[in-house]
Amino acid sequence: MMSGMADRHTDFDVVLLGATGFTGGLAAEYLARHGPPGLRWALAGRDSARLDAVRERVSALGPAGDIVDTVVTDVTDGASLRSVTERTRVLATSAGPYARIGEPVVAACADTGTDYADLCGEREFVDLMWLHHHERALATGARIVHACGFDSVPHDLGALFTVQQLPAEVPVTIAGYVRAGGGISGGTYHSAVRSFSRVRTTAKVAERRRRSDARPRGRCVRALPDRLRRGPDGTGWAIPLPTIDGAVVRRSARALDRYGPDFAYGHFALMKGLPVAVGTVVALGAVVAVAQLPPGRDLLLRARPVGRGPSDEQRATSWFRIQFVGEAGGRRVVTEVRGGDPGYDGAALMLGESALCLALDDLPGTAGQVTTAQSMGDTLRERIQAAGIGFRVVSST
């Protein structure tokens, strides 16, 4: 942390921005139930009456529920935002779509040396924030951690867990195979449609970052070829999954020597049969094509309002399972990360635990834009395991 900042960040351990939204509301409930007694925390948003309603709802849920404060701030008002980030150690935010309203929050945290955690799965936003705010965050000591939800905690920490089961200092190849069942919220849907409409810009921004971001010396990090393949042990079919997760795993590999001298990672969705796999690729391609032009995009956005998401009943039957197949030095290991509802209860758990981990745990010294594996690694894995996300070695030969 920069000198002169040591006296800041004393009012709160964690401020949660976006608590009046669907996922932020679940994160508020999570922190109320699982935050330690005495946690100094607050809900932040632009409407005090709605914030009070969330505070009322969470007050009886658990030890941290009746000690939560509220702070009013609007992301369009830089001064009010800064006055919040100056008061807290960690700002956790689910206020999205991030590409539309997220940058002032990252800027305020980078500027005031405040640790930051979000649920962003929008790759263009993450790369732009690196280009715009990484240097400033390095100077102030702020840890800017994007993708602290289902994007990309179980993938990032699952790949790290798999690497840890394999020999060190030899080339490592890992393929991650994701299966999940569950609904999506209006906020996630809007963020996804906006991302689909910006495929070309996203690639250009990624290229700008690639040109400026230092490569690790004497080590190589690669993506596995993006093509349809059989699933692990010949079961099912796997299609390349163009989510942010693969990029996050590879960024962790660039940052941490433990991933070895030559690390390759591929990220896939696992489908039972070939017709389903091909149908999914065709359907996704059609949605991406429709999202390219404003009328098509508006039509897609109107199909689902923001502020709502899957019901309690739907979330109770939702699930995810990620299998990692790792190979290194003649060894092969299969690991698994699994849990319940990935996108909402899971994301709320992962964002809540990431915020608590950054605020309260003894972690390696990092700063600037960092991944979950790089900044919190095993400490965060132990937290989410204790909260019910399973990590296990399935086989090792």
Ligand SMILES: NC(=O)c1ccc[n+]([C@@H]2O[C@H](COP(=O)([O-])OP(=O)(O)OC[C@H]3O[C@@H](n4cnc5c(N)ncnc54)[C@H](OP(=O)(O)O)[C@@H]3O)[C@@H](O)[C@H]2O)c1
């Ligand atoms: N990676 C993951 O696993 C994962 C999972 C779930 C969600 N997400 C992402 O999280 C984001 C939120 O999703 P959601 O479904 O919770 O969306 P949502 O229900 O629409 O919530 C958005 C939140 O942003 C707040 N907000 C909007 N404009 C603001 C402003 N100018 N100042 C302050 N706050 C403002 C809203 O406040 P008001 O109530 O005042 O409008 C609301 O609290 C999306 O980007 C989604 O993609 C990611």
